[in-house]
Amino acid sequence: MAGSKRNKIKNILSPVTSPPPPVPPEDDELMDDLFAQLDSKDQNVQAESAAVINEMQQDSKSRHKARQARKAAALAEQHAPSDAEADARIERETAEEKRVISETCDELGVQMHEIPPDGHCLYSAIADQLNLLGILPDAAANYTTVRHVAADYIFTHPDDFLPFLPSTTGEDGTGATDSGLMSPQQFEGYCKTVRDTGAWGGEPEIMALTRAYRVPIHVVQGTKPNVVEHNPNEGAPPDSALVVRISYHRRMYGLGEHYNSLRPKHGIANTIKSLLHS
Structure with missing residues (x-):
């Protein structure tokens, strides 16, 4: 009997384990x-x-x-009041952006190569272009490689990038009370974010990549100027005939801003690669 009571007490006090949901x-x-x-x-x-x-x-x-x-x-969102005028304006802007980018691509002899909208679009688009130009081999032509290059270049050239990066406590931060640049810890955190997360990339990262790979990066967009040129040496002509071409979309994708790669039309891409590797 005593043993039976001890077992009952043991069962009550023992933690109940259940499989994870x-x-x-x-x-x-x-x-x-x-x-x-x-x-x-x-x-x-x-x-x-x-x-x-x-x-x-x-x-x-x-x-x-x-x-x-x-x-x-x-x-x-379902119960939000519909703004027909705003919806119509966005629709017009989307159509205009698509038209301008399409016309510019035709003038350049390139066509859009869709990049997944996963947060890595800028880096994937540039990786695709660098592979096309023979700068990156197939095995390294991915957003991971390009993210690491961008992060390392920014980290080793802080004076070139700190003025353009948003400060979390300065005038660019929410509820900021003072102006100022990123602290060393914030700057290191920014570079780590570029390297290791799916955070969106923009102008600072494009500037870092055009200098790191020493190749111009031209961005086709729906607003003026229709082609924004980023050169390795600011104010100096590029020392290479090779150009990375990507497109920037503000309205064409419902999830927000996006980048695609612009490849030459009519199989020219394969011709370029074969010439570069011959």
Whole structure:
């Protein structure tokens, strides 16, 4: 009898172990949405999406919280008042951007090569171009390689980039009370973000890559000027006939700003590669 009581007490006091709850199937869709939001140029959207992704990878409560937040956002969007005039304006701007970029591509003899909108679009587009020009081999022609090069160049040339980077506590930061540049810790964190996350890339990273690879990067866009030229040596003509060409889209993609690679038409890309490697 005593043994039986001890067993009952043991069973009551022993922690109940249960298998971990299964990961809901909608998590995959949620993660896709969050990674897509990393492609936004809005740094607040990037930071919030990255934080939720990190939390989701750690525990189920955060996954539930993220799903609830997404449902709330979707509900708010459904009940948001429709602005027909604003919708029409965006539609016109989208059509105009598409027309201008298409005409510019025709003039340059290039065609758009779609890049996935996953936060790495700038780096993937430039990697595709560098591979086309014979600068990067197939095995290294990916966003990881290009991100590392951009981050390392920025980190080793702080004086060239600090004036153009947003400060989290200075005049560019939310609720800022003073002006100023990034601290060394913030600058190191920025470079780490460029290297290791899916954060959107922009002008500072393009400037770093054109100098690191010593090749001009031309950006075709829907506003004036239709082609923005970034050269390795500011104010000096490039010392190479090779040019990286990418397109920048503000309206054509619903998830926000995006970059694509611009390849030569009619199989010229393969001809260029064969000539470079001959």
